[in-house]
Amino acid sequence: MFSKHSEVPTSFASTWxxxxxxxxxxxxxxxxxxxxxxxxVIEQVEVGIQTEEEEPKNYQRSEYDEASLSAFLKRxxxxxxxxxxxxNRSQAFHGYSxxxxxxxxxxxxxxxLRWNQLDPEGVVTGIDWSxxxxxxGVSYGSSYHDDWCDHKGAVAVWNINRSDFDANQPERVxxxxxxxxxxxxxxxNPAVFAAGTFSGAYSCVLLQGQDIPRGIRTHMDGSSGVGxxxxxxxxxxxxxxxxxxxxxxxxxxxxxxxxxxxxxFGGVGLMxxxxxxxxxxxxxxxxxxxxxxxxxAVLSAASDNQIRLFTLLQPNKPVSVIHSEEAIACVxxxxxxxxxxxxxxxxxxxxxxxxxxxxxxxxxxxxxxxxNSAVSPLSTExxxxxxxxxxxxx
Amino acid sequence: xxxxxxxxxxxxxxxxxxxxxxxxxxxxxxxxLILQSAEVxxxxxxxxxxxxxxxxIVVNAEGIPxxxxxxxxxxxxxxxxxxxxxxxxxxxxxxxxxxxDLTFLRVRSKKHEIMIAPDKEYMLIVVQNxxx
Numbered sequence: 001m002f003s004k005h006s007e008v009p010t011s012f013a014s015t016w017x018x019x020x021x022x023x024x025x026x027x028x029x030x031x032x033x034x035x036x037x038x039x040x041v042i043e044q045v046e047v048g049i050q051t052e053e054e055e056p057k058n059y060q061r062s063e064y065d066e067a068s069l070s071a072f073l074k075r076x077x078x079x080x081x082x083x084x085x086x087x088n089r090s091q092a093f094h095g096y097s098x099x100x101x102x103x104x105x106x107x108x109x110x111x112x113l114r115w116n117q118l119d120p121e122g123v124v125t126g127i128d129w130s131x132x133x134x135x136x137g138v139s140y141g142s143s144y145h146d147d148w149c150d151h152k153g154a155v156a157v158w159n160i161n162r163s164d165f166d167a168n169q170p171e172r173v174x175x176x177x178x179x180x181x182x183x184x185x186x187x188x189n190p191a192v193f194a195a196g197t198f199s200g201a202y203s204c205v206l207l208q209g210q211d212i213p214r215g216i217r218t219h220m221d222g223s224s225g226v227g228x229x230x231x232x233x234x235x236x237x238x239x240x241x242x243x244x245x246x247x248x249x250x251x252x253x254x255x256x257x258x259x260x261x262x263x264x265f266g267g268v269g270l271m272x273x274x275x276x277x278x279x280x281x282x283x284x285x286x287x288x289x290x291x292x293x294x295x296x297a298v299l300s301a302a303s304d305n306q307i308r309l310f311t312l313l314q315p316n317k318p319v320s321v322i323h324s325e326e327a328i329a330c331v332x333x334x335x336x337x338x339x340x341x342x343x344x345x346x347x348x349x350x351x352x353x354x355x356x357x358x359x360x361x362x363x364x365x366x367x368x369x370x371x372n373s374a375v376s377p378l379s380t381e382x383x384x385x386x387x388x389x390x391x392x393x394x
Numbered sequence: 395x396x397x398x399x400x401x402x403x404x405x406x407x408x409x410x411x412x413x414x415x416x417x418x419x420x421x422x423x424x425x426x427l428i429l430q431s432a433e434v435x436x437x438x439x440x441x442x443x444x445x446x447x448x449x450x451i452v453v454n455a456e457g458i459p460x461x462x463x464x465x466x467x468x469x470x471x472x473x474x475x476x477x478x479x480x481x482x483x484x485x486x487x488x489x490x491x492x493x494x495d496l497t498f499l500r501v502r503s504k505k506h507e508i509m510i511a512p513d514k515e516y517m518l519i520v521v522q523n524x525x526x
Contacts, residue, residue: 066431067426072518073437074437079511080509080518080520081440083498083500083509084441097504
């Protein structure tokens with residue numbers, strides 16, 4: 001039943017598997033070439049330089065020989081005096097004036113400036129040129145206020161001499177927390193201007209290279225007194241100035257006053273500056289301005305549609321009163337012609353009047369009617385005014 | 395006082411005419427200088443006070459103002475501009491006729507008349523208002 005059985009393994013090659021051939025091999029990478037090099041960071045040194053306004057050289061220290069100077073003057077003086085006298089007596093140039101051939105008497109509008117992001121209710125409240133005459137600043141606000149001012153006012157600045165000047169895009173816009181009502185550039189520094197806002201704050205702004213101009217100083221006028229709407233300094237007496245007030249009063253003031261009021265402002269005691277008054281208007285004074293040509297003449301305009309011309313020698317009665325048919329927006333003396341006065345009306349008209357005779361006779365020179373543009377009527381007026389004054393100036 | 399010291403010295407040191415002559419010449423020279431300086435000022439004042447004169451400037455040969463009745467910045471502005479103009483005018487006169495030379499230059503404007511008297515060493519500039 002059970003027999004010995006030896007099992008013999010048998011093998012057979014796979015039909016699908018193939019034997020793998022193995023071979024040893026080795027690789028060696030090339031020698032990696034390394035190089036070392038040292039370098040030194042350049043030492044940096046910072047130096048700051050500040051320029052100062054150059055004091056002009058005092059020329060009187062330069063040497064000269066008294067003797068030769070004296071001899072020169074002796075030689076030359078009689079001739080010069082003779083010429084001076086001759087010039088005084090000469091009638092050669094009387095009535096002679098150089099007439100340029102292409103003098104245009106018409107008015108050409110140079111630019112119409114507009115700020116695209118202006119509030120639909122916003123109007124132009126003030127304009128000023130910088131002392132160099134190439135930058136114009138326009139302040140924006142709202143003319144209608146119920147109570148506190150909720151509007152965002154701003155000042156837009158254009159540089160009309162720049163190659164990338166765009167009349168619709170101001171070079172820079174400085175925003176304020178409330179309506180900006182007045183604007184004035186610094187008389188000698190073209191990068192500084194002062195702006196007054198509805199909330200009583202006024203700030204000096206320095207326009208620098210960066211986007212956000214630095215406010216130098218801000219004041220808050222908290223004391224309630226008479227609201228001042230216009231101020232102007234006398235051209236000959238730099239301590240005398242005239243203020244136009246809300247109630248129609250015109251006050252003559254002096255910066256040299258010594259009488260204290262007892263009110264402190266910013267740590268400085270305020271002085272009573274009003275010295276006398278001129279005959280007041282019956283409405284809010286819009287403009288009060290000293291004449292740039294005559295030391296006694298004052299021009300004032302008020303919301304009672306009256307323009308008054310005063311002389312300081314007769315303060316209680318105006319020399320002349322002009323009644324305007326329409327409401328007046330502003331009044332200015334011409335800076336170049338002593339007799340010309342410009343009147344801007346709220347309808348967009350700019351009238352130029354020539355004071356022909358002291359009294360009630362006033363001859364009108366010319367009237368321009370400008371398109372009533374709701375957003376920037378004063379911008380176009382000013383450009384025209386500029387051109388007009390250029391063509392009318394002697 | 396320097397003057398007086400010199401004069402006294404003349405009596406003490408030497409009585410020869412030559413020495414006294416030299417010494418007195420020195421004191422004369424000093425007093426002449428003071429006199430000349432006063433003369434210069436007086437002449438300039440005389441021109442300045444003439445009717446209509448706005449300012450007087452004296453410029454030396456290098457174009458530097460040495461005397462002026464106007465303020466510093468105005469003086470420097472006038473000097474710089476007028477020196478250039480005078481040189482140009484002189485060039486015109488001499489180019490037209492080399493034997494001729496510029497003696498006087500007047501620049502008339504609407505508001506002023508500028509009179510320029512050029513010389514070898516100095517130049518006098520007088521600005522006068524026109525009487526129109």
